[in-house]
Amino acid sequence: MFKNKLGFGLMRLPQTDENDWASVDMEETVKMIDYFMEKGLTHFDTAYSYHHGNSEKAFKEAVVQKYPRDAYTVSDKMPVWLVKENADYQKFFDEQLERCGVDFFDLYFLHALDEKGYTDSVEFGGFEFLKKIKAEGKAKSIGFSYHAAADFLDQILENHPEVDYVLLQINYADWESEAVESRRCYEAAVKHNVSVLVMEPIKGGSLANVPADAExxxxxxxxxxxxxxxxxxxxxSLENVVCVLSGMSNFEQMADNVSYMENFTPLNDEEREIIRKVTAIINENTAIPCTACNYCLKDCPKNIPIPKYFSLYNNQKQFGLTFLQIAYYTDLINSRGKPADCIECGKCEKLCPQHILIINDLKEVASVFETAMKESSE
Ligand code: SF4
Ligand code: SF4
Incomplete structure (x- = not known):
C-alpha cells in the first residue's frame, strides 16, 4: 500500500488563525498536497478529531475531489474516547466516510489506545467493529495508534492477531525513553509481525531545533x-516501518521532507553514530539522572513507577511540556501509583544507585504535571 515511506499527517495543517485549530488554510494546504502528489508520494493520514473535523474535510477538498481514488491511499481513526456504546462506532465511521468523501479507507485505526482506551474498546466491541468493516471492504486494513507501555502493547497484539498495522511514537530521542519506550514498542510489533507506521518522528517539532553542539x-x-x-x-530506516507520518505545517517543511524522502536512503553506520552522539548531547541536559535501572520499584508500597515519571519530567525539561507528555502522565496515574501517593517511607532512596532524592523529585514531578493538567482542563 505504501509507495513511499513518507506520509502526510494532516494534523498540523497551515492555519489562517494560529489560535484556532479549526481554521485550516486551504490555499496553502492545496499547494502542499499538489506538490506532494506531483512528487509521487501518495499516503495521507487524518482523524476525526484533527482540526476539529476540518482535517477530514480538507482532505476531501484537496485530494478526493481532485485525484482518482487509485492515485492515493488514506488512513483515518476512530475517536475511541467519544464512544459510549457499540452503535457509536458505526455512527462515527459513517460520518468520517461522508466527511472524507470516500467509500472506503485503505487503513483504519482505533485512535490513541492506552490502557483505558483499550479496555473501553474491548467492552464496546471496537475490535469486532474493525473486523466487520474489513470484511465489508470499507477498510482494506486495520489497526490502532498507541500511547502506552510496551508490555501492554505486547499483550494487545497477542490478543488481537487480526491487527495489520500499529501507529507508534518513534523518534531517536524517545528510542530508549523509559516513559515512551519507542524501541520496546517497535520490538513488540516486530515480534508479532505487525507493520509499523510512525507518528511524532520529529517529537512534535522539537528535533527540528536541537542544541547547538548537536546541530x-x-x-x-x-x-x-x-x-x-x-x-x-x-x-x-527501521526495517518494519512502512510509513513515517510527518505533520507538515507549511510548504517549506513539505519541500524539505520531500527532498530527502523522494528517493529515500536509510542511515549508514556513520550517520547512526552521529545520532547516538546527538542523543547523548540532548540527554546531557537531563534534570534527574535516573538510569531507569528499576531497583527502586522493588519495595514501593504504593506501586509508583518512579523511573517513568522521571523520564517524563526530563523530557519536558529538554523539549517543553507537550500534550502527548500529559497524555502519558494521565495514563500512568490511571494505571499505577501517582507521584502524590508517596508516603515518604524512603525504601526507594535506599535502593537507588544514583543516590537520587526520589521523594523530593516526585513532589516536583507532581507539581509540574498536576498544574499542567489543571490548566489544560480549564
Ligand atoms: S518513598 Fe514513596 S516512592 Fe519511595 S518507596 Fe516509599 S512510597 Fe514508594
Ligand atoms: S533506582 Fe534510581 S536510577 Fe534506578 S530507576 Fe530508580 S530512581 Fe532511577
Missing amino acids: KLFKEYHPDMSAASWAIRFAA
Missing part, C-alpha cells in the same frame, strides 16, 4: 540537510 555534528556531515531530516530518516 554542529549534523552540519559537519551533511551541510545542506536539516536537523528534521535526521529524525525522519532515523524512523524511516
